[in-house]
Amino acid sequence: MLNISNLREQKNKIVALLKIKNFDALDLIDLVIKKDNSRKLNQQKSDDVLSKLNQIAKEIGFLYKQGDLDKANAFKKSSAELKEESKRLSAIQKETQEEIKEILLQIPNIPHESVPAGNSEIDNEIIKEVGEIPKLHENSQPHWELTELYDLIDFNLGNKITGAGFPVFKGKGAKLQRALISFFLDQNINAGYEEYLPPSVANSDSMFGTGALPDKEGQMYHVTEDDLYLIPTAEVPVTNFFRDTIIKDFPIKCTAYTPCFRREAGSYGKDVRGLNRLHQFDKVEIVQIEHPDHSYSTLDKMVKHVASILDKLELPYRILRLCGGDLSFTSSLTYDFEVYSAGQKRWLEVSSVSNFESFQANRLKLRFKNKEGKSQLCHTLNGSALALPRIFAALVENNQTTDGIKIPKVLQAYTRFDSI
């Protein structure tokens, strides 16, 4: 959520930048400023009335002590009238505030100046490509064949106990999964992130805080009995640790493994085959809370960190700067990582690293004291380091040989086997 004082001060700049996201914000911004003006006026009126009421109440207390009941009763009458007025004003105030919030929730985050224009993923800017595309043997296969051949994942068993999109990992498949989680966490810890293991369900306040609500209501599993949501990413619980807090030292660096749950309503076809798109998957997330002056250099460091993990796994990958049309509602700048999946001959997204600037912090009331001693919103950043399923898919596809699947060296200490 953007804040109104910025919208006032930099209206033209913000309108221009939001065009990169293909969003015409002018009318909404004009409307919200107009509503905010009337909110201010109304607040003044309301405060005046309350101030008078407070004075009268004190006066009556004094008169009672003096025993001057007649005078006190006269005051009571005028108090009753003011109270009506106050009720009326605060009802208007409440309504106006809700209208303002509703409008603000419709305005996406402002894209960074470096975000390229564009409508869809075709327009994303490839900024780096690393590693060689592997040449596989003649009978190479996609991972959904390999996982069946080597008995690593049982998709049918998942269908039976839950439904499509809930795979059952088994044997060396389960071990490889567990190895990747440990490996990713260790890499993040070595880079200075503190490990957390948060709950996998969160309340609506938390969902609202990071923007999953109201934006993605239909994409989440909702436990209606207790009004809790299954988390779509660890970003939700971890970032919400810092909801309503005032930060003393920057940066705050957290990493967390969690399962992630997404309904993915409307997805179908070969894009969702095998591990490509799941309802439940594992992910290790990194989150940082930063001072606004340093958030972009921190974003660069996070990108380098994720790249270093992929280097160690010896997977070919490319880094994309998302164009305005592909950028999420809440993000200012996002870099996507895609690994090449040789069995499917396509690039698969495995990480998304973003700077949200103060967009999340505004809803979270996540602040720090600046040099002038005033509270100011922090910047929040996060990224996947990394999402498991497509890494798993690329590893088994790219490392398949006629003799089996080779495990990259860095993982062998975790799997305790060097091939499948």
Add this chain to the structure above:
RNA sequence: GGUGAGGUGGCCGAGUGGCUUAAGGCGCACGCUUGGAAAGCGUGUAAACGGGAAACUGUUUCGGGGGUUCGAAUCCCUUCCUCACCGCCA
């Protein structure tokens, strides 16, 4: 799930309708004192939304929401959370 006790500032904690502008303490900051430190003394010490060039100033906030009252941290309703014991249980 049952019963009981609670939720007050950064922290501890007093406060059963107006003397609270939330006592007192701890912590923190600044100053005095000192050769230096400690102790001691003094001063200050939240957030949000407004007004004002500023000094300053209005309102709200004692877990959340609602109510009673001229007036609520205090009374009532409701909800969430914490703790203790019991029950169930990985």
